[in-house]
Amino acid sequence: MAIVYQKSAGLTDKEMHYCPGCNHGIIHKLVAESLVELGLLDGAIGVCPVGCSVFAYNYFNCDMQEAAHGRAPAVATGIKRTHPTQAVFTYQGDGDLASIGAAEIVHAAMRGEKFTTIFINNAIYGMTGGQMAPTTLIGQRATTCQSGRTVEQAGMPIRVAEMLSTLDGCVYAERVCVTDIANINKAKRAIKKAFEKQMNREGFTFVEILSTCPTNWGMTPLKAVDWLKENMIPYYPLGVIKDTGAEVK
Amino acid sequence: MEKELWKGNEAIAEAAIRAGCDCFFGYPITPQSEVPEYMSAHLPKAGGVFVQSESEVAAINMVYGAAGSGKRAMTSSSSPGVSLKQEGITYLAGAEVPAVIINCMRGGPGLGTIQPSQGDYFQATRGGGNGDYRTLVLAPSNVQETVDFVQEAFDIADQYRNPVMVVCDGLIGQMMEPIEWHPVPKRKLPPKDWATSGKYGRDHTNVINSLYMAPEDCDQHNVHLDEKYAEIAKNETRWEEVDCDGAEIIITAYGTPARIALTALETLRSAGLKVGLFRPITLWPFPEKALHDLAGNPHVKAFLDVEMSSSGQMLDDVRLSVEGQKPISYLGHAGGVMPTVEEMVQSAKKALKEVK
Ligand SMILES: Cc1ncc(C[n+]2csc(CCOP(=O)(O)OP(=O)(O)O)c2C)c(N)n1
Ligand code: SF4
Numbered sequence: 001m002a003i004v005y006q007k008s009a010g011l012t013d014k015e016m017h018y019c020p021g022c023n024h025g026i027i028h029k030l031v032a033e034s035l036v037e038l039g040l041l042d043g044a045i046g047v048c049p050v051g052c053s054v055f056a057y058n059y060f061n062c063d064m065q066e067a068a069h070g071r072a073p074a075v076a077t078g079i080k081r082t083h084p085t086q087a088v089f090t091y092q093g094d095g096d097l098a099s100i101g102a103a104e105i106v107h108a109a110m111r112g113e114k115f116t117t118i119f120i121n122n123a124i125y126g127m128t129g130g131q132m133a134p135t136t137l138i139g140q141r142a143t144t145c146q147s148g149r150t151v152e153q154a155g156m157p158i159r160v161a162e163m164l165s166t167l168d169g170c171v172y173a174e175r176v177c178v179t180d181i182a183n184i185n186k187a188k189r190a191i192k193k194a195f196e197k198q199m200n201r202e203g204f205t206f207v208e209i210l211s212t213c214p215t216n217w218g219m220t221p222l223k224a225v226d227w228l229k230e231n232m233i234p235y236y237p238l239g240v241i242k243d244t245g246a247e248v249k
Numbered sequence: 250m251e252k253e254l255w256k257g258n259e260a261i262a263e264a265a266i267r268a269g270c271d272c273f274f275g276y277p278i279t280p281q282s283e284v285p286e287y288m289s290a291h292l293p294k295a296g297g298v299f300v301q302s303e304s305e306v307a308a309i310n311m312v313y314g315a316a317g318s319g320k321r322a323m324t325s326s327s328s329p330g331v332s333l334k335q336e337g338i339t340y341l342a343g344a345e346v347p348a349v350i351i352n353c354m355r356g357g358p359g360l361g362t363i364q365p366s367q368g369d370y371f372q373a374t375r376g377g378g379n380g381d382y383r384t385l386v387l388a389p390s391n392v393q394e395t396v397d398f399v400q401e402a403f404d405i406a407d408q409y410r411n412p413v414m415v416v417c418d419g420l421i422g423q424m425m426e427p428i429e430w431h432p433v434p435k436r437k438l439p440p441k442d443w444a445t446s447g448k449y450g451r452d453h454t455n456v457i458n459s460l461y462m463a464p465e466d467c468d469q470h471n472v473h474l475d476e477k478y479a480e481i482a483k484n485e486t487r488w489e490e491v492d493c494d495g496a497e498i499i500i501t502a503y504g505t506p507a508r509i510a511l512t513a514l515e516t517l518r519s520a521g522l523k524v525g526l527f528r529p530i531t532l533w534p535f536p537e538k539a540l541h542d543l544a545g546n547p548h549v550k551a552f553l554d555v556e557m558s559s560s561g562q563m564l565d566d567v568r569l570s571v572e573g574q575k576p577i578s579y580l581g582h583a584g585g586v587m588p589t590v591e592e593m594v595q596s597a598k599k600a601l602k603e604v605k
């Protein structure tokens with residue numbers, strides 16, 4: 001009998017704690033598979049955030065550091081600068097990266113730090129129970145904007161991939177989602193490309209992944225997928241936002 | 250050994266390089282900016298990494314990343330910047346990541362002044378960050394000691410897997426003094442087999458983390474940390490006593506005021522007073538027992554605590570150690586005003602008169 005599918009060697013056997021229908025698990029798998037397929041897993045060092053993926057250190061089969069809320073890009077800077085030949089990545093939510101850690105991500109990108117950031121945009125603070133994130137859409141309800149986010153109160157949501165792509169140090173920024181097989185494959189290609197460019201020492205690489213939070217969106221997993229497609233993708237368009245191409249070294 | 254003239258802050262940076270500091274992350278702030286400046290010029294030449302961070306918050310987290318992955322890492326700042334580092338320091342302590350942090354103290358609160366101060370004693374010894382943790386705090390009183398302590402701080406940090414702070418005031422950082430380069434102390438250190446340096450065939454992943462979801466686990470982690478802190482207190486408590494034998498009045502002071510006190514001691518002695526100096530060198534662990542025992546001596550009549558702090562911070566530890574055995578008076582200034590020899594002399598005389 002031929003094995004057609006098995007768990008990636010990049011993941012441990014630990015059972016994941018994510019809610020049913022949450023995309024974090026799929027994204028973990030894609031990151032893990034990418035590291036394995038590129039032969040980077042053994043030397044890889046990951047940094048997990050404070051957010052629902054705080055326990056990612058239990059799931060990735062590589063050395064991991066757990067950062068303070070938002071500080072993963074600074075932690076990864078310390079790791080990558082002292083381990084320049086190894087693959088380093090941060091895995092961060094939108095509250096973590098786009099709110100409390102906005103300074104750290106912008107400056108890591110500005111410096112062209114040679115690590116990869118996997119950015120999970122689920123338009124909500126998942127772990128703390130559904131408060132408004134900087135990425136929460138206008139009209140979207142959250143526990144701290146119960147009638148829906150308004151521009152007057154909170155401004156327009158932040159498009160992080162576009163913002164970071166204005167910085168020369170950021171050589172690659174792509175936005176993907178994992179709602180179906182075709183998009184999952186695209187997401188994996190983006191993640192692999194980001195790691196390849198990192199290992200090429202081209203600069204800072206960034207993959208934004210639109211992700212569901214059925215629990216805090218108050219929807220079934222399937223409804224959440226539809227909501228993401230209908231509401232998030234129009235505001236957060238998918239595709240390559242920046243790809244400078246390999247520099248001559 | 251030959252003496253060389255060094256500015257305090259530059260000597261701090263050079264001492265760290267000699268002690269094998271692999272990387273430095275820092276942000277400019279007076280009166281410590283010469284540390285990152287010197288590091289930027291010299292650390293890369295020595296094969297190390299220098300990054301000017303976007304903030305002190307980022308700097309301490311870069312330290313956490315680099316030190317967590319097994320490298321010798323340092324950051325330096327002055328008071329307002331050290332306030333910003335507190336988040337990172339509690340994570341270092343919680344995850345047991347060794348690191349060296351320099352605080353070249355200036356006056357506060359708030360933006361305060363760029364002049365020297367000792368207003369961060371509470372922050373350093375009580376922990377400005379959240380949770381039950383301790384940072385070993387070394388307090389040198391001149392440039393020579395600063396250099397020696399910085400060199401040793403890396404080994405202490407590595408031995409206990411704990412952040413070590415060297416606190417000096419802006420005066421020491423800015424002052425030039427002749428120093429000797431002593432051989433870097435070499436302790437027998439455990440291997441960093443816990444570091445996140447890459448799995449490379451290891452049968453388990455290494456994780457740097459301070460999260461314990463189950464209350465029992467978090468409690469147990471704190472018990473473990475407490476045992477470590479007790480071990481540090483047992484092995485590393487340092488202080489100096491000058492002329493305390495037979496002294497009737499004891500001045501307690503650390504850092505620059507302790508140095509000024511040495512001159513006050515001479516003046517008081519020539520005026521016929523029996524005076525001694527008790528100088529804590531580690532602020533945590535505080536030399537509690539030594540001070541307690543000293544206070545128990547019948548010849549000791551009173552204490553005078555002197556600090557560059559408005560109403561006294563170390564004073565709390567002096568009181569806790571003396572435990573009411575003898576009266577304690579206080580002399581201090583904040584905001585860069587130094588306690589003078591004359592003030593110390595007058596205060597010591599007054600304190601002694603009150604008990605006689
Ligand atoms: C300094 C600090 N502030 C606040 C928190 C509380 N907190 C934990 S997770 C979180 C939000 C995480 O949201 P996000 O980054 O979007 O991740 P998600 O859970 O949605 O994946 C917050 C505010 C914290 N742990 N530390
Ligand atoms: S709360 Fe949301 S983001 Fe967190 S695990 Fe559940 S579904 Fe996923």
Ligand SMILES: [Mg+2]
Pocket residue numbers: 093094095120121122123124125126133
């Ligand atoms: Mg989120």
